[in-house]
Amino acid sequence: MSRKHQEPRGAPGSLVGTAPPVCPQPPALEVPPVRSPSSDSDRRPFLGLLSLPERRYLAEALRTETVGGVLLLLAAAAALVWANVWPHAYEAVREYTVGPAALHLDLPLEAWAQDGLLTVFFFVAGIELKREFVAGELRTPSAALLPVVAAVCGVVLPAVLFTVVNVAGDGHPAGWAIPTATDIAFALGVLAVVGSHLPSALRAFLLTLAVVDDLIAILIIAVFYSSGIEFWALGAALAGLVLFWFLHRRGVRGWWLYVPLAVVIWALMHESGVHATVAGVAMGLILRCHREEGEEHSPGEHVEHLVRPLSAGLAVPVFALFAAGVPVSGTALREVFTEAAPLGIVIGLLVGKSVGIFGGTWLAARWTRATLNPRLTWSDMFALATVAGIGFTVSLLIGDLAFPDDPHLAELCKEAVLVGSLACALLGTLLLKRRNRHYRELCAEEDRDEDGDGVPDVYQRQG
Structure with missing residues (x-):
């Protein structure tokens, strides 16, 4: 598939993929040629200025995710109040069963939120991942290395810490994957509430990190938390995915065709025993995310633009409403810090994610000799890594999958996820707040457009 008609992107600070200068250069002024971003001598500075197309895409994506994060x-908060003030009503609604029994889809509302609505969330994650590989931060190995290494280290270290705590404390090592996830919507919601003005490069790194993290999470769910595989249903789901790919490859359009096909694929994946959200990621990865001649937007970009508000504004908040309702009491909080499994989750999120992401990024930068943006410091990276320890949505999901036969332990794990995520949010807020004035200045410089042509002045400078 050709990429020659895709909107160009350049290295930060270069003019590739940006608008030309408003005023022509005088003939006597010699402008240095713009070198290829792949040149070793013109390395992209780590956390440097994004290309203009990438910055515009990021602004639109983060606007939706931030609103979704607040929701x-x-x-x-509503789930916590409901579950503690009217616990019987909360449980009755959560366990209310709907759906066709003949198709094995007579599920509680909690399961519909977990298996159904989160499929929409992972569908968008699949599109984001595909776009990152063909047009985003992951399109070249050199650019992908730092966020990929950071995401992997941010998964491995929390899992190791959880396992150590539970093996030493005679706990439950089966929940090792619970503290490995980063919740981008929750993180951005926290940033929106506290009013931090992060530069676009920091937000882009957080978003790219979360996309890779989502891929690792869905692989963990598919490999470690799927059971009782029905191979006929799995084969039929794979055949449906092949048909989905074939129709998309042939340029067939029409929601009336793809939506029913997607529902059938989801139902077959659910019946197979593989977690149904895997179907969402697979369909997202199938969509084409590069532009061809005559296209203003690729199919993937168009579908993501339509579905992202549904994911961020409905699917994830409704899932949180049914998943986050846990009893809050002195006894419950005491158990979080005295039982091995919930304690491992808190340590994994607060220590494992922040140290893992920061350490992985720092080591990868040292190994590749990447140059940090001189306007930022490694303390900014550590603050961002701490915010990335907020592991709400996927962590709650894995908690339910890890302990399906022990409701009390599953509830304790949810409480631990809430405590660990809250601790990361508070610590990250404190670390970012002390640099908030500097961030405001950087954002103002990035946004300044004195000539009013819609292109920030920083993208029109040469030399």
Whole structure:
């Protein structure tokens, strides 16, 4: 598939993929040629200025995710109030069963939120991942190395810490994957509430990190938390995915065809025993995310633009409403810090994610000799890594999958996820707040457009 008609992107600070200068250069002024971003002598500075097309895409994506993050916070708060003030009503609604029994889809509302609505969330994650590989931060190995290494280290270290705590404390090592996830919507919601003005490069790194983290999470769910595989249903789901790919490859359009096909694929994946959200990621990865001649937007970009508000504004908040309702009491909080499994989750999120992401990024930068943006410091990276320890949505999901036969332990793990995520949010807020004035200055410089042509002045400078 050709990429020659895709909107160009350049290295930060270069003119590739940006608008030309408004004023022509005088003939006597010699402008240095713009070198290829792949040149070793013109390395992209780590956390440097994004290309203009990438910055515009990021602004649109983060605007939706930030609104969704605020709704997620409100839904989680409502769930906690509902579950503690009217616990019987909360349980009755959560366990209310709907759906066709003949198709094995007579599920509680909690399961519909977990298996159904989160499929929409992972569908968007699949599109984001595909776009990152063909047009985003992951399109070249050199650019992908730092966020990929950071995401992997941010998964491995929390899992190791959880396992050590539970093996030493005679706990439950089966929940090792619970503290490995980063919740981008919750993180951005926290940033929106506290009013931090992060530069676009920091937000882009957080978003790219979360996309890779989502891929690792869905692989963990598919490999370690799927059971009782029905191979006929799995084969039929794979055949449906092949048909989905074939129709998309042939340029067939029409929601009336793809939506029913997607529902059938989801139902077959659910019946197979593989977690149904895997179907969402697979369909997202199938969509083409590069532009061809005559296209203003690729199919993947168009579908993501339509579905992202549904994911961020409805699917994830409703899932939080049914998943985050746990009893809050002195006894419950004491158990979080005295039982091995919930304690491992808190340590994994607060220590494992922040140290793992920061350490992985620092080591990868040292190994590749990447140059940090001189306007930022490694303390900024550590603050961002701490915010990335907020592991709400996927962590709650894995908690339910890890302990399906022990409701009390599953509830304790949810409480630990809430405590660990809250601790990361508070610590990250404190670390970012002390540099907030500097961030405001950087954002103002990035946004300044004195000539009013819609292109920030920083992208029109040469030399």
